[in-house]
Amino acid sequence: MIPNEPKITPTLIAEHGLKPDEYDRFRALIGRDPSFTELGIVSAMWNEHCSYKSSKVHLRGLPTKAPWVIQGPGENAGVIDIGGGLACVFKMESHNQPSFIEPYQGAATGVGGILRDVFTMGARPVACLNALRFGDPKHPKTRALVSGVVAGIGGYGNSFGVPTVGGSVGFHPRYDGNILVNAMAVGIAEKDKIFYAKASGVGRPVVYLGSKTGRDGIHGATMASAEFGDDSEEKRPTVQVGDPFSEKLLLEACLEIMQKGCVIAIQDMGAAGLTCSAVEMGAKGDLGVTLDLDRVPTREAAMTAYEMMLSESQERMLMVLKPEKEKEAEAIFKKWGLDFAVVGKTTETSRFIVRFGGDVMADLPIKELGDEAPEYNRSFAEPKKLPVLDAKSIPSPVSIKRALEKLLASPDLCSKRWVWEQYDHLILNNTVQRPGGDAAVVRIDDGPKALAMTTDVTPRYCEADPFEGGKQAVAEAWRNLTAVGARPLAVTDNLNFGNPERPEIMGQFVYCVRGISAACKALDFPVVSGNVSLYNETNGRAILPTPTIGGVGILDDLASMATLAFKAEGEAIFLVGETKGWLGQSAFLATVLGREEGAPPPVDLAVEKRNGDFVRKLITEKRVTAVHDLSDGGLLVAIAEMAMASTIGAKLDSPPAGIPPHAFWFGEDQARYLLTAKAAEVPKIAAEAAGNDIPMRVLGTTGGRQLTLPGEDPILVSSLHALFEGWLPAYMAGGAVG
């Protein structure tokens, strides 16, 4: 029916990432052969990235509700009530494959996409975070990837004008062929002015806003739904190019027309651009949508309907406007120098119709495009349990001092200052806790309330035991928020895994999700938004399972916020939580002995909650002077971090009998916090801890300029600091990996 269109052949279908049975399903749905444009549309809607076809069945098990949840998963971002008439809108999303192919633009557009998800809902972005995973530092590509990704994140966020306040960076050979770039954005909106994708009203104008459409990013979402081979770099043309300047204008223009009450529904054009946004707005509102592509602003000549429908050009929005407000909205967009075009209308037909040059290029049932997407309950293998290692059977080959030095100068635990100094983390003047603490803290307006936020996951643990690893990722996020004194409220999850068609990978996914679910339920910490990234695999080698958790909490009063730096000399240092000396999958075992072995530390969720609630109460009552969560590297690494943040040293007592000293100092038992308090306060705290059945142990006293451990040479805090700060800049300058 349409001239000059390619013939639909099995090869063409396969090139669109559709399996033969998926194509048959689509053909049966529409009762005829599709046009080329229709094939493109369905490939965009039914790929893994957009349809969640392998993950959906398992994601349904996640807890998504709580009295403070305004909007759970399924919209552009999650929304929670933070009191005072305000809502916090947040989400995390991956841009892994594009960032490996073209690190600067891949990472930059990842930030741009997640910011759009947040301001699409009517929120002004107030902070960004990210979680990055790179390959072995020795791998020839790693340095360039780190450099490009960090520059891209900074390049976009700095120009857009949002502070990038936190995140995590890790390295492992399993990311050599597939790096991870997970970007999180957090915004604040008035609670009763949240905007959704759901269209309403027949015959309303569908309006295209923002930048013009080009040929960039065509098939980006399909690319992100397949494994890599050796030819991954040939996919560079599928990566979009970011324009933070246009995004900043788009933000201001969108918030202005929302404020003026012009908007009925809004959806950003992200993955699969015009296709996904139009279908979603119509399908959610039980309406049809007709698009007239002749009216779409384009920046390249002779674009086809197929290209326009699949372009992932950035900084674009689709809206349904109130007809009487159309002129007012147009004037606002013209003021900001942005394109504004009525490109279609809502209809009562439930059809998605695309017209171009006098032809109907697509005529599809709109609900079914989304609802009838294939859904798989893929077979999965139950992960094998690894043996629990006995700390006594793992001798330390080096002194405690030497092990500490090695850990602090290791790629995973060293200071990431080189990274976060390239991000403007101060703009908006609300960054109360800057990068480098347990959680970032961002003041809300003029205070006294503030949001705390963090991103966490320990992929080593998830690989060794997906269920415990999933639990641990949530528990650590909850703990990091608690350690600054915040009440943890909700999470966004970014689930990065390999090829789900392999049962062992699907097993990792299923058990990680179950672990996340168990922890979120136990900690009253619902999942309100998220993203799944599968097929992170090159030539059959998958990444470590990496379910990144982005946690958000609230501080009612900044005056009782905790930080990790030692505050004064002569204060007591004490530990809340039990230490057994768990070395399985610890940073000590990996870094000092080069072994990634054994079961990871188990997470007792009831103990997590009890210990965390106790610590938060001490912070709120202002009875403690410094607080730090214990994680990778264990107790002594945490003490060193508290010392380095302040330059004050510590004198530490002997470890308890029955635990090898290196297991005591470097074990990674969960649910633990380090605190300091005035000496006089400690007996009272100890009595309360005992009364609540909470293990607590005094470890020593702050003071001096060195760490003193029984039986070890004194360790100068300044020399630890030099090691801690030294590794990453030296590595990035081309130095040896060490």
Add this chain to the structure above:
Amino acid sequence: MKSAVVVFPGINREHDMARALKFVSGKEPAMVWHADRELPKGTDLVVLPGGFSYGDYLRCGAIAARAPIMDAVRAHAAKGGLVLAVCNGFQIACEAGLLPGVLMRNARLKFICREVYLRIERSDTPFTRRYNAGDVIRVPVAHGEGNYIADEETIARLEDEGRVLFRYTTPDGKLDPAFNFNGATHAIAGILSEQRNVLGLMPHPENHVDPVVGPTDGRRLFESLISTLEAA
């Protein structure tokens, strides 16, 4: 004090600046759109704030320097009116001919956001009268292109005329290449115009006024402006 903050598309520290002006002076500044041609009547301080005007896609500040409002800003400066130009504003002021020189890519070619130490070179200016000459203050920078460069003659003139107002130094006020993080000529962080009524500086004093978010060393710059204008 009646201040006006000029808003160009892509500027993003205009709210931080407005908030600092309000915090210190108690008065809201007027926000002036780049496409306007006149400043509000009675404006006695014009602020060119930080950000990425027009995405910094040409040369930093080059497009903004040609915006319609800039004729009014130049006229205000020519009459001796005060102009505070911060970060991208400094770049715009250089491009607009309000200040000499140019801001090049940082020495290590990276955007840097960190607290730096600045030595106040003199206190007999409208911008620094509440500091003492030789004071060292801590304020943040956040830029990729702040490496101040001018021809030798211009630098010599700036130095001879005492128009270098801030330099990057060590915490105790000594010049040290390790602390001149962006590689600026003579560690220059801020300069004055010939009439000493226009100040351009790369660091952000507006981000260090509120004790809740950090040190408050930038506060006295705003207090200096207030007392200058009250005395006038």
